[in-house]
Amino acid sequence: MAKTVPQSHQCSECGWRAPKWLGRCPQCQAWGSIAEVGVSATHGATAPVNPAQPITEVSLAAAASLGSGVGELDRVLGGGITPGSVVLLAGEPGVGKSTLLLEVASRWARAGRRTLYASAEESAAQVRLRAERTHAVVDELYLAAENDLGAILGHIEELSPQLLVLDSVQTVQVPGVDTTPGGVAQVKEVTAALVRVAKQRAMPVLLIGHVTKEGTVAGPRTLEHLVDVVLNFEGEPHSSLRLLRAAKNRFGPADEVGCFELTEDGIREVADPSGLFTALHAEPAPGTCLSISLAGRRPLLTEIQALVAPSAAPMPRRVTHGVESGRVAMLLAVLQRRAGVKLHNKEVYVSTVGGARLIDPASDLAAAIAVASAACDQSFARPVVAIGEIGLSGELRRVPGVERRLAEAARLGFQVALVPPGCGGRVGALRAVEVTTVANALAVLGLRKKTDPERPQLSVVEQAG
Template identity: 50%
Template sequence: MRCRECGYRSVRWLGRCPGCGEWHTFEEETEVKAARRETLAGDPPRPLTEVVGAEETRITSGIGEMDRVLGGGFVPGSVVLLGGDPGVGKSTLLLQAAVRVAGIVGRVLYVSGEESAPQVRLRAERLRAVHSGLYLAPETDIERVEKHISELRPVVVIVDSIQTVSLDGLAAVPGSLGQVRECTVRLTRLAKSTGIPVLLVGHVTKEGVLAGPRTMEHMVDTVLYLEGDRHHTYRVLRGVKNRFGSTNEIGVFEMDSAGLREVENPSRLFLSSGAAPVSGSVVVSCVEGTRPLLVEIQALVSAAGYGTPRRMTAGVDYNRVILMAAVLEKRVGLMLSSQDIYVNAVGGVKISEPAADLGIALALVSSFWDRPVPAGTVVIGEVGLTGELRPVPQLGNRLREAAKLGFDSAVFPAASGGSNEPGGESLRLFAAGSVSEALDLVLTK
């Protein structure tokens, strides 16, 4: 047994590590031989100028949003790990991708350790994803999986999930750290030597203690997460590591009975449908990677009853909301310290960008004064501690998206100097230097 945190070794399992004092950090150790890269073994070092680079050919996943996140498709010989909460739609997404690859490029092997072949067939029928080029292998033995791959020679291999495959003869139980590591190493080696891209599904456990994708993130080339809220139908595919592309891109899908549908215009999902302007509601223009996203922020500020005022947020950063309340109190003179404050992002989306600061601030003031922000206004800007508005990146991109969705005016930081940015010509542009200036422009007309 070995402590995950500090490496302290013990012959038996201990609840608390004597080395670092952490609880429940002991894991079994298994004798796993270090992976040898056969392709590299024995090669002497060479100057980089003499190394011939691999040709950049990508294999499309057949799903535009997935290709976008991968950086243009699967790189031959790469290993991609797809993680996500139980039931979020990992198998659905991969089955849909598999059948499209089978239709466009060639044979796909789908190794399903979790579901029997009839179950997969049933799902495929529901998703209208039945194709003769898609081969199913309900298999959990890694050696047999390797045999299937070398016999079938598919263009893409999908293993659903890595926790269910195991190597016979290894003392550890399937799904344990030792097994997951060993199986990942073997599949990685196979991918590199044959050039077949391998997609692994990994389970995330609540505590992250079990052998989840976290332990494998270093071993694979690309790590994707499928995220989604149980109460909403949209799913976001996000890259958290990519050796062959950007990790900023997101893919947006909507789940229905026919599976995951690509959403080409995701901004509509995160705007509430109410037409008349109401106080406390502000639309901000965020950017995820290169993709602009309009999100509605709703705030409710009401006099606190007894005791400490409450502050609650969903989808926006709690600390930034507190910060905005403090800036408004100090720089604008609003007495928010005696108010309960609730702030939500519509649609269950999560915004982490500071460019949403001004939107949060205006939503708070709008609710506090009970005065709506005029309809068709989009708000952009990061707020500093002195109440000044800081420039935001990709202003043109944000303005274009607002214009595309029918907004007619935009408030943005004067420091961005973006009034001559292309794309926002159809918008009335209001440049503001500080939060108070933005308030004057939007709320006191």
């Protein structure tokens, strides 16, 4: 009978097993992903440490979340930080990850809860300097400049903190693992050890993670599976706006968004960010239209601007910023084919205001109206909010959350909104006008070329005035 060779090594990327270490996985071709795993000689049953119990008798007190002191972070986490949870915050260099978590650590410490901030990249003096600048110096906030996992665990044993912040998980090393810091085995071992400590002590752990040039979290893919929450911190280099998005959340919704503003004195919460995505005009300007997009469950007022200019080139330019270029190309084709807006010999530029990035199809109608307004060089008598997805035949389709969008528009003081069929009515002083097609929307707004000899009937915007 052939002797069975124990499969003592496993690939952290695809799970392939081997009896010995290999530099490259033969199955997924990943380098440095094979590490030794414990192999048990028997698979017999053992007595459980914690016996199973009916779900009705499980206490919810241990999972009650605690407010971090940063309202926008609590919104994304689903109400606060859960004891024993491990949260991974990832983002590009310079986006403000360390500044945000230092602010969270200081507010947590101000509540009388001992906090340990372990920095594996900066010295304690450098962290103190940033804390002075952001007014985050608190007595209950302890700093430790360590990149050795054993030393960090020693600080945890000595201080017994109620929150641990580690900056960053890719720079911490385990002496017994023969790979460089940031390697697959190192990151996996560090994260697994911190997860065990977090669960044993019911201590929340906030980890800062690096990202690759593709925008994904650096290290093994299993890192995102080990932690409880994965947050992405995003922002344009030329803009002070920062958005916090949840990619994974075991304790709340994974579609919520938090808004922050990065200033010279640190980071500031933006509870009502609608004003950041709009521009103030002294008088209505051609080529602008407003829409209400949904970032998670939060309605945000966004402004889309368009510029249409003649072009002598055989292939006129189409430039977009903050809006998907493919989506804009489709809208231009629909406008020319279904609404008679001639754009084949025009350059078209479409952009959002304030660094907003629109992926919500509900902004299709606003983008189309902005382009048509720029092509006709006409503005509206007063601001109009346009909500709706446009199909290839030019029809308007319903989008989710119309009630929330209209309620936000009414709260901001708007009086006219264009919506798909079945969504009309009044919300306070706001009048929601139903339009069936993009051509119908342009006719309702009274958009026309200046060379047209006949003036169409009075638009709803003029009627509202």
